Amino acid sequence: MLIGIVVGNVWATRKEDSLNGLKLMVVQRLDLAHNKLAESFVAVDCVGAGIGERVLITTGSSARKALYNQESPVDAAIVGILDQEEMMGKKPESD
Structure with a gap:
């Protein structure tokens, strides 16, 4: 699983x-x-995430399982909205 920030919508x-x-x-x-941003993807x-929220993302076949559709051409799915993260006893700096 990955942690990311929602930065936009796609129509x-x-x-x-x-x-x-x-x-x-x-x-x-x-x-x-x-404490840096990496690549972007769709x-x-x-879960109803919005722009600016930190989210938990699953990829590959697990993303299709989150949709309950193994035939869908999806390789990334947002499966959670994070309240906070903690690394080695420290909360990351806020934006």
């Missing part, structure tokens, strides 16, 4: 049928060990 009027009705979000991966939102 696609034409897409694969199994993606209809799914909310697509742009997420930027967060590297907590170095993830299906399973």
Whole structure:
């Protein structure tokens, strides 16, 4: 699983049928060990996350399981909204 920050939305009027009705979000991966942002990618939102929220993301076949659709062409899904993180007894700096 990954930790990231939702930085935007994606709208696609034409897409694969199994993606209809799914909310697509742009997420930027967060590297907590170095307190920096890494690559961005698109993830299906399973929990109603909003822009600016820190989220828990699952990838690969686990992302499809979160959607309950093994045939959907999804490789990343937001499965949680984080309240806080802690690294070696310290909370990360807030933005």
